[in-house]
Amino acid sequence: MEPVFPFSLVLPRGRGTLAHALHQQLRAAILDGRLLPDAPLPATRKVARGLGVARNTVVGVYDLLIAEGYLIPRKGARPVVADLSRRRRNRASKAVPGSEAPRFAPIWRTPFLLPSPARVLPERNFRLGIPDHRHFPHDVWRRLMAQTLRRSSREPFAYAPSEGIPALREAIAQHVAFARAVACTADDVVVTSGAQQAMDLLARLLVTPGQTAVAVEEPGYPPVRAAFAAAGAQLLPMPVDEEGLCVERLSPDVRIIVVTPSHQSPTGAVMSLRRRAALLDFARRHHAVIIEDDYDGEFRFGGRPLDALQMLDRDDLVFYVGTFSKSMFPSLRKGFVVAPAWARGGLVTVKHCTDSHCDTITQSALAAFIRDGHLARHVRHMRPIYAERREALLDGLRGELAPWLEPIPSEAGLHLAARIREPERASRLLPTVLRFAPGAESTADYAMTHDIAPAVTFGYGVIDAHAIAAALKDMRRALEKSGGL
Template sequence: MEPLFELAIRLPGTGSRELLREVHRQLRDAILDGRLQPGARLPATRALAERLGISRNTMLAAYDLLLSEGYLLARPGAGTYVADTLPQSRRGRTSKGTSRGTSARRDPRLVPLNISGADLPPTLQPPRARDDFRVGLPDTGAFPFDIWRRLSDRALRRIAREPADYAEPQGQAALREAIARHVSFTRAVGCTADDIVVTAGAQQAFGLLARILVVPGRTVVAVEQLFYPSLREAMTAAGAKVVAVPTDAEGLCVEQLPPEVRVICVTPSHQFPTGVAMSPQRRAALLAFARARNAVVIEDDYDSEFRFAGRPLDALQTLDRAESVCYVGTFSKSLFPALRLGFVVAPPWARAALVRARELADWHGPVLLQETLAAFIAEGHLARHIRKMRKIYGVRRTALLQALAQHGAGRLDVIPSDAGLHLSAWLRTNTRDATVVARAAAAGIALPPLSRFALDPQAPGAPNGLAFGYGLVDASQIDGAIRRLVRLL
């Protein structure tokens, strides 16, 4: 089959003696500019000559010139291709979007984002190591991909029978029904399918909420003293004034919330990254503050399915009686991050605006994935997978606690936590956590410093500790890894 070839070649006037030169030059320039990428197959000379309305001999001559110069390669029986390695003359030329000397300068056409100190998400740093304690990443080795594949095939067959059309921005009805039943059963969150807006993970949920809640330059958003960086970036990108509020062993210190705060972002079930659960008294106080100040609470319930001890506490959304809470959930931790599906349980007053914001962002999510996940939840596979993984993670958590107690006594103070996929500990040393993390990485141990999750990681008195995710590390590795880490301390 002839390759698709949409390159426009402008020919000189009839009778011009420059025809060969122009065809050759324009093909060569297209290769140098990257419009014809290395490895691209060119049309046969006869087909391209017919399309341009010129003789085949002229086209053969242009190809021969490019072949002799090293821009093209001829593969007998397969066709003519752009060379993978181009001649020396290409050096010094760059594509339009990557001109040298301009990468560090802001293009005046760009509107500056209101982001300072932007960082990669904690799950992306540091790179995978022999002993991987990165946070926020689940183990996909035990995931029932064979079941998922069967459900996906079934959903694809159903979609193929339906008329082609765009889907609802709010999310597939079957998935919203399944999510409503799931969060009602696992978290006692009372909602219906109409209350749910499906998103591309929690990250898009934060961005959409920022879009409908933040007035640029005016809205004050409170985050916990340590928090998920991408949440802050979503708010600052929308123009919010972000303030950090202290936390302690009971969670957010509600009495220290500034009175002008209008949006409060919290992780009450498993504070990120310390793991502390917000006490019932603080939950009641936070909801009372929101009701009195007409503020909105964004509740990020990111890995609450994995509880190993203690009594489960009601979600803020369950306790809310004033329609103050937007509850955010995700399947990245319970299933796998590549799924990129999350949701918001929105109060009635916010729902239409949230759906419209989703529609403007990307219209709707992938229908096939939504339908597959709906069936996965409805048929009980999600609940079974969570129960199985809770046992696996429970063994790793126990091994981590034992290793920290045995080897880290006097150097690491474990922060009590009953749920989630990571534990954290304060460092009892003058060495900064970022230094420890760098030395650990050199020794093959990957883990994040707690200071990374502060509003200003370099500020004097910034939190000093380490987070230990156990989603990726095998239980048999944990004791040896902690022993080596403590030797570094």
């Protein structure tokens, strides 16, 4: 048979089945994209001759596909393939909000768990949690990835350990010991697909649905709340001030406390040594555990950092969670948990059941990147760059915007928050601030309740110092023009 389509057709020899088989195979080719939208089909005579079938059979199949909407007829010309993506878009646009209710588990219909709509931002913006790609050693990373790929092609296929390959766990243990004074060995480390998976695994391991009370920061990082809420935890929002989580407000029935002590998300506050000691004492007395989320603690701009909770812990109560999304890049999707000895086996079991293992190619490359000193050098290189941007932001907040905003003390990370000096004017001031600082966020977006002081959080990971200064000047002029709101 002469090939008339860019794929093979298998046609049985039988009157009743031939047309049906041709119809089904052409329909499948349209649906899976082998016949592209707006492409004209071959003439019926050519198809009949090439397939060795009667022309009337082909005409009947074309007519049926037209009737079903898979082909579009054209007067005096061959029919063309319909663009089914338009049909799918139209169907999606007609979906009624909430129509998924009977199918989704109730927790995933909770408003504070729903993702924020995607925003189109300029390249240089105030978005939170994004590091600057322009200064990353891409050539080094490409070389290490190439070496890993060449080596892996000579090794037999195998499943990696669920807890992560030994080389990466050893590298992580050395890195956190050097960068954050976290006391651990490779055996204590479980590699995860980012910090978010680490939180999900810990929630699965530690939460008894409907019973376990989990204290979370208010305001706090929504995906962390989502992980524990989805596991069936009772979430207890705890207020945060300039010393971090207010430990004295914790309820005695709390069994898990999730905190960001080094750089609170989103206010940027650092938990004081007094509060750290009080939190560890609370956990010991009430048989609770602490999950310490140190998502961007490598970038310090003040004096000597306070010891991590994990380092101060003497009772094996702290799970230390870290990530490479801020120190390297988000799409790497590598995080880790430093777990107490009593929890390691259970954590690895949960990891094995939910994800088997993280990919070994990037694990191997990351291990070499850390082991050869590239991560430490990159962090050292980026620290003064981010420090300059942070100072530009602080200068603008203390100068240009001092009548309206007051910066919250912070000495680490890639974002800085500022309180609105007159909370009663927040609803009128916020739209102007956010318009001139694209990517910045209201801390209200991080809250479960409405009982928080209004503030704005500015990221400075991808915006240069001069652009920060210019944006804040424009913001000040707009606020003055509006009469100070």
